[in-house]
Amino acid sequence: MDTELIGQILLSRGLITQKDLAQALRLQGETGNLLGQALLRVGALTEETLLDALSAQLELPILDTANIPKEPALHSHAIAALKISPRWFLANHTAIWISEEKGLKQLNIVARDILNAQIQENLEGQWARYLAHQEDSETSFSDLGPICYWLSSNQFIERCLYYINESLGPTSEDEDDLDDTARLKEMAEEAPVIDFVNNMFATALKHSASDIHVEPFEHEFKVRYRIDGVLHTRQSEPRGIFDAVTSRVKLLSGMDIAERRLPQDGRQTIRFAGHAIDLRVSSLPGSWGESMVLRLLKKESELPGMKGLGLAGRANKVMSELTQSPNGVILVTGPTGSGKSTTLYRCLQQLNNGITKIISIEDPIEYDMDGVVQIQTKADIGYTFAKGLRAILRQDPDIIMVGEIRDGETATIAAQAALTGHLVLSTVHTNSSLAAIARLEDLGLEPYMIAAAVRGLAAQRLVRRLCPKCAVSDVNGEGEAMLERLVRNGLVESQEMAGKAEWKKAVGCDACANTGYTGRIAVFEVAAINDEMRDAILEHAHMSKLLDVARRQGFQTLLEDGLLKARQGTTTVGEVLRVCGAEQPQSD
Numbered sequence: 001m002d003t004e005l006i007g008q009i010l011l012s013r014g015l016i017t018q019k020d021l022a023q024a025l026r027l028q029g030e031t032g033n034l035l036g037q038a039l040l041r042v043g044a045l046t047e048e049t050l051l052d053a054l055s056a057q058l059e060l061p062i063l064d065t066a067n068i069p070k071e072p073a074l075h076s077h078a079i080a081a082l083k084i085s086p087r088w089f090l091a092n093h094t095a096i097w098i099s100e101e102k103g104l105k106q107l108n109i110v111a112r113d114i115l116n117a118q119i120q121e122n123l124e125g126q127w128a129r130y131l132a133h134q135e136d137s138e139t140s141f142s143d144l145g146p147i148c149y150w151l152s153s154n155q156f157i158e159r160c161l162y163y164i165n166e167s168l169g170p171t172s173e174d175e176d177d178l179d180d181t182a183r184l185k186e187m188a189e190e191a192p193v194i195d196f197v198n199n200m201f202a203t204a205l206k207h208s209a210s211d212i213h214v215e216p217f218e219h220e221f222k223v224r225y226r227i228d229g230v231l232h233t234r235q236s237e238p239r240g241i242f243d244a245v246t247s248r249v250k251l252l253s254g255m256d257i258a259e260r261r262l263p264q265d266g267r268q269t270i271r272f273a274g275h276a277i278d279l280r281v282s283s284l285p286g287s288w289g290e291s292m293v294l295r296l297l298k299k300e301s302e303l304p305g306m307k308g309l310g311l312a313g314r315a316n317k318v319m320s321e322l323t324q325s326p327n328g329v330i331l332v333t334g335p336t337g338s339g340k341s342t343t344l345y346r347c348l349q350q351l352n353n354g355i356t357k358i359i360s361i362e363d364p365i366e367y368d369m370d371g372v373v374q375i376q377t378k379a380d381i382g383y384t385f386a387k388g389l390r391a392i393l394r395q396d397p398d399i400i401m402v403g404e405i406r407d408g409e410t411a412t413i414a415a416q417a418a419l420t421g422h423l424v425l426s427t428v429h430t431n432s433s434l435a436a437i438a439r440l441e442d443l444g445l446e447p448y449m450i451a452a453a454v455r456g457l458a459a460q461r462l463v464r465r466l467c468p469k470c471a472v473s474d475v476n477g478e479g480e481a482m483l484e485r486l487v488r489n490g491l492v493e494s495q496e497m498a499g500k501a502e503w504k505k506a507v508g509c510d511a512c513a514n515t516g517y518t519g520r521i522a523v524f525e526v527a528a529i530n531d532e533m534r535d536a537i538l539e540h541a542h543m544s545k546l547l548d549v550a551r552r553q554g555f556q557t558l559l560e561d562g563l564l565k566a567r568q569g570t571t572t573v574g575e576v577l578r579v580c581g582a583e584q585p586q587s588d
Contacts, residue, residue, distance in 0.1 A: 020045075027041055079164065214245065328424070361402055362376060375388055385405070471504045
């Protein structure tokens with residue numbers, strides 16, 4: 001392979017930079033790898049992108065799922081038929097299998113170095129002898145059986161080699177002790193393991209997954225991806241490589257590679273496919289090994305606008321008015337992964353006018369924002385939200401963003417900051433916007449402090465958007481019938497909805513991986529703290545009273561906002577009920 005040519009192809013397509021190429025060429029000189037493999041190692045591009053470029057350069061097809069052999073034994077059968085030592089395939093990172101195409105036997109070949117002349121010469125010679133023997137045996141197959149060279153992912157090649165190695169049975173050598181830290185680290189640095197983990201990242205980025213779950217079982221381990229809030233199993237791999245994979249993840253996230261008995265948390269910023277990614281990892285020891293969850297955050301992700309977030313109508317108007325307040329606390333509530341931080345970042349972006357001092361303290365910093373002083377907490381050295389917030393107040397800020405109010409000290413300082421002329425944006429974990437009042441009381445704030453400091457409350461959830469390519473109209477009226485049923489049961493307020501109803505149903509197609517949905521949109525509820533609400537807070541009013549007061553402002557619940565979006569054809573009633581159905585304010 002002409003290494004300069006593939007490098008120039010990638011450069012001309014704008015897929016890598018000159019700096020990426022120089023770094024990969026240095027790595028290639030040190031390791032002797034192909035340039036494409038070196039580019040993968042330095043995180044310059046994804047393997048899918050590399051394969052597309054190689055296919056154009058070499059005029060070779062890329063192996064797709066329809067041509068992947070489903071039975072592991074097919075590799076061993078083909079090796080036995082060609083009478084080549086399995087160890088030769090292991091040494092040359094090559095796998096083969098025989099298929100039948102239109103009455104002809106076809107030899108399929110994948111290899112890391114698919115153009116290696118020695119590999120081609122050996123396999124083509126043995127294939128010719130095999131076909132000659134078949135002809136002598138008077139079989140119905142022609143002696144012109146073709147050979148097909150495929151480009152394929154490193155992960156598929158290594159899986160084939162794993163099955164080939166398994167077919168050899170136990171060796172006479174002593175088994176390596178996986179408890180040995182040095183051996184674990186050595187395995188984690190091997191090319192197949194690096195490729196496997198890189199492929200996990202590539203799959204997650206391709207499908208916009210927020211989390212990767214690596215879960216071990218007795219004979220295998222599964223890799224699942226949380227896509228649009230729902231877990232999807234994408235891979236089931238042999239158990240034998242699990243320890244090496246988890247060790248690789250630990251190395252990347254700065255965790256203790258030798259500790260497998262206690263839960264651990266790790267964090268690191270890595271570069272993959274040209275993107276800076278904040279990697280957060282949690283490990284949890286289980287009966288069959290450590291369950292790993294990896295959260296991926298692209299630091300340079302583009303923030304959606306308010307309309308793109310899903311904040312529209314009255315909720316958008318109230319939120320815009322709240323963020324223009326000169327002081328006070330604005331809280332966004334919801335569970336982990338509901339998009340609270342994205343909403344706050346968007347608010348900061350609107351407020352970032354160049355004449356105000358904005359400081360944020362976060363854990364972690366999810367978006368890099370020009371014009372905003374961003375601070376990362378460091379719990380290991382005692383630099384908490386509370387300590388950081390105290391320091392921020394000495395920096396003469398106008399606007400402060402606190403990633404999360406977790407304790408009474410942080411809540412108290414945030415309220416005091418609001419009362420001394422600062423606008424404070426933050427988040428808390430509650431099931432509804434109005435429940436944040438009770439949460440602040442639980443954290444130790446007195447009702448008078450809450451009433452004086454808090455300007456507004458918002459809650460949000462993320463529901464999946466219907467796939468625009470396959471969604472169909474709800475001709476049976478199921479959506480309208482469900483809305484009427486919810487109104488009758490008192491779960492939503494009866495209200496006139498402007499515009500023509502566009503209820504739709506999910507179907508599923510290739511574009512949405514047959515889920516019927518692609519991407520997500522937030523549903524909101526927003527309440528401003530007016531004089532009537534302040535009086536209710538001072539009276540320790542129950543949630544039902546707070547809800548009545550908010551209703552008089554035109555307040556809509558999460559469920560009602562979600563149903564409005566379903567009526568507009570953005571999502572479905574079933575999806576709204578899945579996410580918001582049990583999240584109504586309680587009557588205490």
